Amino acid sequence: MSPSAVPRPDDAQAPLIAASDLHTWFELRQWGFLRLGAVRAVDGVDFTLAHGEAVAFVGESGCGKSSLARTLLGLHRPTRGEVRFAGRSLGELKGRALKAYRAEVGYVQQDPYGALPPFLDVRRLLAEPLIVHGVRDRAERERRIRAALEEVRLSPAEEYLGKFPHMLSGGQQQRVVIARALILAPRLVIADEPVSMLDASVRVEILELLRHIQCERGLTLAFITHDLSTVRHYAERIFVMYAGRVVESAPVDDLLDHPQHPYTQALLAAIADPDAANATRLREVPAGEPPSLLHPPAACRFHPRCPHFMAGVCDRHDPPDFEPRRRHRSACWLHR
Amino acid sequence: MMGGRWGEGLRELRRYPSALMGLAIIAALVAISFYTVVAIPYSEALAQWRGGEVWQRNPVNAAPVWLDRLAGGGAPRTQVVTSAEAEVEESAFTGGRRLRIPLAFDYEAEQFPSELTLFLHARGHDQRPFVRLLWQTPDGREVPLGGYRIGAEERISLSQDRALERRLGGLVPxxxxxxxxxxxxxxxAEAAPSVLPGRYTLLMDVLLFDEAARVDAELVLYGRVHGLAGTDHQRRDLSLALLWGTPVALAFGLLAAVGTTVTTLVIAAVGVWYRGWVDATIQRLTEVNMILPILPILVMVGTLYSTSIWLMLGVVVVLGIFSASIKMYRAMLLPIREAPYIEAARAYGASNARIVLRYLIPRILPVLIPTFVTLIPTFVFLEASLAVLGLGDPLLPTWGKVLNDAQSQSALYNGYYYWVVSPAVLLMLTGLGFAMLGFALDRVFNPRLRSL
Amino acid sequence: MSAATLLHVEDLVLHYRTRQGTVRAVDGVSFDVRRGEALVVLGESGCGKSSLAKALMRLLPRNVARTGGRVRLGDLDATALSDERFRREVQWTRLALVMQASMNALNPVVRVGEQVAEPLRVQRRWSRRRALARAAEVFELVGVATDFLARYPFELSGGMRQRAVLAMALVAEPELVILDEPTSALDVLTQASIMNALKRIKRELGTSFILITHDVATSSELADRVALMYAGQLVEVADAGRFFAAPAHPYSQMLMASVPRLHQRARPEAIPGQPPSLFEPPAGCRYAERCPYRFARCAEHPPAFALGERHRARCWLHADDGEAGGAP
Structure with missing residues (x-):
């Protein structure tokens, strides 16, 4: 997917973050020097996110979505390609500039309990990013911590400031995680499976909260999930990932209602909405399992499992991005 | 840092009687340490332990008083009779004066004293005074003990007077x-001699040849028991060593435990965080260090260089840095390295130092506290072992040195059990106190050990 | 108790003793399961649903404060059996459990086939060959190629391991299999295909299932009946059709409304508040605090009202339409 050729109608400004030809491979070595191969976690991804946009990256475990998140966060160095944030390449950022970038990007993790240091209370753990970024004034820190807690609707803030993570419920923990991600006033928030470890009744709350804050603050939100059913109301665009690549991307409704790529179709068919009738019918599931990222299949990564496999095409040539519908891209030879 | 968790842990600790016992023992040892350091200043302790004049009035190898009490009593304490309390008769003769000093005392103990010595202290003379001694028993016998021309400081050891011994029928005076x-x-040889109780007098006839001359006398009947801890072969009061041994042992144990734990922990955390060659170097250093025998090295340093306790402490800490516990800490830290909160900290830009010191290490501290507490006595024991091997600090009195002296004087062979038992009991109490507290802490802070 | 009833559970109680107090994890749970029927026990984390499974299987931890209630399996009064007899005569052979995350509990140094055949060799004293042959049959049933029998657990993907654990539960042909979150750690497609395998087994072998899950969508994949658990108690037990279309209890209704749906445009709505602590659950209705319909009576503990054949809800709103009777 070359840089988004589909600007949003109301969005003429420069993109906030863009990835081009992004590869993040992890080399496997033995004894420090023998190269055994590379795990191709992110293997050629292009996209552009505009200011204030909420997008979702969807895929199964091992599709590289979390590695993509970490690459965007600057926690992994891309093997090839680059990430540009507000016009500057991430690879060029060093020292102070890199640190400044870290304040621009908030990170919400999957496991809220694990994401909070268990030995710090809420006040201290929220103060940490501020201290790291040189907010020396105690009163100023306190003010921002309280504001952040209020923003994630943990109010009154006093009630939570002195608590340790284990004293909070899962939903409250995740709110604290979100507060920490927001406390440096980032322009981009990356949420990696923010609700998958929470109970059904809490999930919606957290998703609503994220969406609300994103709209209020005009943030760009990249939301990473394995669960397509949680996406509809909380993102504007979806990127479907499979084996390190984006196979399909489109505005949410278009993608959910008219999936183009066979993998997306399979994914949608596998997900049930609660309905008693589900118990009586078998679901169509593509055979096999997601490929190993160490030795991914040649050309189209999905071809060994694809019901529409075309010998000599799908296993020979990498499918380019086609645009079978308006603003709807799909990397599949079926659209040729 | 982490007030809540610590507070909770401490509250939990109250549930364990063993922890309270351990705490009580430790508190007692700490109290003794403070008392000692205040009551007997360091320099004074060193000076006294060097021995000599200070201990003159103490018996040799006397048992503690309480030991005699346990055995039913009867052992005499040291009795000192001075001329200051005696009724001195003075008469003049041509060319001098004659003093008649009766050193009278009641002897009621069932056992004989361990030694009999007369200390004489003369002043202001040009010509040395002359003293004639006469021993008067309660039943009226009189034993002449001979005459002496005395100097300024005279120590007349009656017990070692061979001639007197012969006159007494071969009995030591x-x-x-x-x-x-x-x-x-x-x-x-047939029946043990028994004491004739009653009032004895050592009658001193002193001839002084100068107007200004004066003589003071002190008769010491050395007892068979002394103080709370008894005395050693140099008449030194063992309670000094036992008391001063406490702060020394605690300080050594604590400093060594803190020194090794902190450095080891930081190094392990640095290795875990940076991985790669840093970690590999630390691991290899540790492996080499693990096969280095610590005791022989300490013996070598002690023999070739100095046995100062502070040098030993330094060597112990240096050798302890790359000890096997690095492996343990590493194993504990490795999973934490991957914890999401560490990743979050990286994402908001925390520096490496901050991550190591603020996020990695505090996470395992609660689990380390028990290990740390139980580590303290191992260093106390190490110091004692060194002292027993003759590598104790040359100046400081410590428990180990008491044991060393006892061993070199064959204390057990001679039946001076107290000499070995009291330092050993103190060492064991220290070990026990810290161990009981440590095990209880382990249950509190190490959730896996908790009985659900 | 009708003839078709396989498992009858009455007033099951399991309390744990902890340092903070007594956890009333299962607090008077009653339900029954008919032959060939799948009951889904649905509930949020910490509602006591896994403890329910443990209580049924008598896999009790050491810190049990109180157990109670009656469990009948067919015509056997399981409560009356000694632990030893229960283990020999009921566990694995009549009642099997697939524990949460048990796919990670396979013995890493024993071939998968051997592990699956193990219950037969131990309980039925079958020969190795015979047991392995049976294991191969079950492997096919759950959708694993039989050449996986000779592999070690680490050579299998998560989905395959989960199937192997399932095979282990099925190998002695139990009448009832309890599945505790069997697919929650798996990917969407793997999940769907394991649910397919379960549906097939249920249809072909007539095995009964108790599926314990927090995931409403997954629950609908297998459920004939749904029991919704909240704070240690069942708040509603109903046929799946009824439950998914028109649940009676306010919690059921709100839970259904909170589920994000893929194919519908209705926006999900969160349930405010949190479940009560299991240390000291409220004396009245345990859901009252979060319930928009609460009224004075909710301060009393509601019984389970029968709303129809095999449909009960523990809510005072139904005091008029239903008769108070056996707990759901």
Missing amino acids: HIGLLAEPGMTAERA
Whole structure:
């Protein structure tokens, strides 16, 4: 997917973050020097996110979505390609500039309990990013911590400031995680499976909260999930990932209602909405399992499992991005 | 840092009687340490332990008083009779004066004293005074003890007077002079001689040849028991060593435990965080260090260089840095390295140092506290072992050095059990106190050990 | 108790003793399961649903404060059996459990086939060959190629391991299999295909299932009946059709409304508040605090009202339409 050729109608400004030809491979070595191969976690991804946009990256475990998140966060160095944030390449950022970038990007993790240091209370753990970024004034820190807690609707803030993570419920923990991600006033928030470890009744709350804050603050939100059913109301665009690549991307409704790529179709068919009738019918599931990222299949990564496999095409040539519908891209030879 | 968790842990600790016992023991040891350091300043302790004049009035190898009490009593304490309390008769003769000093005392103990010595202290003379001694027993016998021309400081050891011993029928004077009449060495072999209780007098006839001359006398009947801890072969009061041994042991144990734990922890955390060659180097250093035997190295340093306790402490800490516990800490830290909160910290830009010190290490501290507490006595024991091997600090009195002295004087062979038992009991109490607290802490802070 | 009833559970109680107090994890749970029927026990984390499974299987931890209630399996009064007899005569052979995350509990140094055949060799004293042959049959049933029998657990993907654990539960042909979150750690497609395998087994072998899950969508994949658990108690037990279309209890209704749906445009709505602590659950209705319909009576503990054949809800709103009777 070359840089988004589909600007949003109301969005003429420069993109906030863009990835081009992004590869993040992890080399496997033995004894420090023998190269055994590379795990191709992110293997050629292009996209552009505009200011204030909420997008979702969807895929199964091992599709590289979390590695993509970490690459965007600057926690992994891309093997090839680059990430540009507000016009500057991430690879060029060093020292102070890199640190400044870290304040621009908030990170919400999957496991809220694990994401909070268990030995710090809420006040201290929220103060940490501020201290790291040189907010020396105690009163100023306190003010921002309280504001952040209020923003994630943990109010009154006093009630939570002195608590340790284990004293909070899962939903409250995740709110604290979100507060920490927001406390440096980032322009981009990356949420990696923010609700998958929470109970059904809490999930919606957290998703609503994220969406609300994103709209209020005009943030760009990249939301990473394995669960397509949680996406509809909380993102504007979806990127479907499979084996390190984006196979399909489109505005949410278009993608959910008219999936183009066979993998997306399979994914949608596998997900049930609660309905008693589900118990009586078998679901169509593509055979096999997601490929190993160490030795991914040649050309189209999905071809060994694809019901529409075309010998000599799908296993020979990498499918380019086609645009079978308006603003709807799909990397599949079926659209040729 | 982490007030809540610590507070909770401490509250939890109250549930364990063993922890309270351990705490009580430790508190007692700490109290003793403070008392000692205040009551007997360091320099004074060193000076006294060097021995000599200070201990003159103490018996040799006397047992503690409480030991005698346990055995039913009867052992005499040291008795000092001075001329200051005596009724001195003074008369003049041509060319001088004559003093008649009766050093009278009641002897009621069932056992004989361990030694009999007369200390004389003369002043202001040009010509040395002359003293003639006469021993008067309660039943009216009189034993002349001979005459002496005395110097400024004279120590007349009656116990070692061979001639007197012969005159007393082969009985050592401190027995013969106090025994029932008619007792000789032969008869003593059949039935132990018994004390003739009553009022004894050592009558001193002192001839002074100068106007200004004065003589003070002190008769010391050395006892068979002394103080709370007894004395050693140099008449030194063992309570000094036992008391001063406490702060030394605690300080050594604590400093060594803190020194090794902190450095080891930081190094392990640095290795875990940076991985790669840093970690590999630390691991290899540790492996090499693990096969280095610590005791022989300490013996070598002690023999070739110095046995100062602070040098030993330094060596112990240096050798302890790359100890096997690095492997343990590493194993504990490795999973934490991957914890999401660490990743979050990286994402908001925390520096490496901050991550190591603020996020990695605090996470395992609660689990380390028990290990740390139980580590303290191992260093106390190490110091004692070194001292027993003769590598104790040359100046400081410590428990280990008491044991070392006892061993070199064959204390157990001679039946001076107290000499070995009291430092050993203190060492064991220290170990026990810290161990009980440590195990209880382990249950509190190490959730896996908790009985659900 | 009708003839078709396989498992009858009455007033099951399991309380744990902890340092903070007594956890009333299962607090008077009653339900029954008919032959060939799948009951889904649905509930949020910490509602006591896994403890329910443990209580049924008598896999009790050491810190049990109180257990109670009656469990009948067919015509056997399981409560009356000694632990030893229960283990020999009921566990694995009549009642099997697939524990949460048990796919990670396979013995890493024993071939998968051997592990699956193990219950037969131990309980039925079958020969190795015979047991392995049976294991191969079950492997096919759950959708694993039989050449996986000779592999070690680490050579299998998560989905395959989960199937192997399932095979282990099925190998002695139990009448009832309890599945505790069997697919929650798996990917969407793997999940769907394991649910397919379960549907097939249920249809072909007539095995009964108790599926314990927090995931409403997954629950609908297998459920004939749904029991919704909240704070240690069942708040509603109903046929799946009824439950998914028109649940009676306010919690059921709100839970259904909170589920994000893929194919519908209705926006999900969160349930405010949190479940009560299991240390000291409220004396009245345990859901009252979060319930928009609460009224004075909710301060009393509601019984389970029968709303129809095999449909009960523990809510005072139904005091008029239903008769108070056996707990759901």
